[in-house]
Amino acid sequence: MIQKKGKNISKKKGSRLVAVALFIFSAILLIAGFPLTATAHSPKNVVLTYDQAKKMLEVRITHGVSDPAKHYIDKVEIRKAGKTVSTTEYQSQPGPETFSYTYPLDAAPGDVIEVKATCSVFGSKTEKLTVGK
Numbered sequence: 001m002i003q004k005k006g007k008n009i010s011k012k013k014g015s016r017l018v019a020v021a022l023f024i025f026s027a028i029l030l031i032a033g034f035p036l037t038a039t040a041h042s043p044k045n046v047v048l049t050y051d052q053a054k055k056m057l058e059v060r061i062t063h064g065v066s067d068p069a070k071h072y073i074d075k076v077e078i079r080k081a082g083k084t085v086s087t088t089e090y091q092s093q094p095g096p097e098t099f100s101y102t103y104p105l106d107a108a109p110g111d112v113i114e115v116k117a118t119c120s121v122f123g124s125k126t127e128k129l130t131v132g133k
Contacts, residue, residue, distance in 0.1 A: 042123030043073060045098075048115055050107060050131050055103040059096065068093040074120035078103060080113050107131045109120050 045062035057078065059092060065070040072093035078086040086103055107113060109132030118124040 001032070011115050023131075041121075042115045042119055043125040046115060046117050046125050046127040048113060048127055048129040050105070051127060052107075052111065052131065055104060055106050057103045057107075057113060057115075058100055059103065059115050059117070060100045061093075062098045063093065063119065064097045065093070067097065068096050072120050074092075074133070076101060076103075076116040077116045077118070078105065078113065079115075080107060080111055082112075082114075090091075 041063075043061050043063040045060075049058040049060070049062040050056070051058070059076060059078075061073055061076075063073050069092045072090065074090055076086075076088050077084060077089075085105065088101070088103070105113070111129065111131045113129045114126060115129075116124055116126040
């Protein structure tokens with residue numbers, strides 16, 4: 001009878017050892033995958049400028065990356081008065097830090113323009129501009 005108890009104790013220790021090993025293995029996988037997510041980030045800054053005479057919207061985006069061909073702003077969506085008027089998709093960004101895009105846009109004083117810049121890996125940033133202010 002004592003031997004049975006000894007065998008049960010050994011089985012419990014073996015089960016705990018397997019559980020600890022699985023936990024450590026899972027933690028290693030999580031940590032190994034973390035650097036990819038840690039480097040993904042939303043655009044840092046989006047600045048909007050509207051030229052009423054030319055009817056052009058300039059969108060200046062700051063999104064610092066090491067490789068603009070792999071990690072970039074992949075979409076810029078423009079909304080006016082709550083409705084989408086333009087969506088442009090990109091396959092890279094023009095530079096590794098700050099860059100500008102211009103878009104033709106007919107807007108009147110008082111119109112609210114909203115621009116959403118989306119990162120190809122993770123996150124987005126939205127800014128608003130009221131024309132004429």
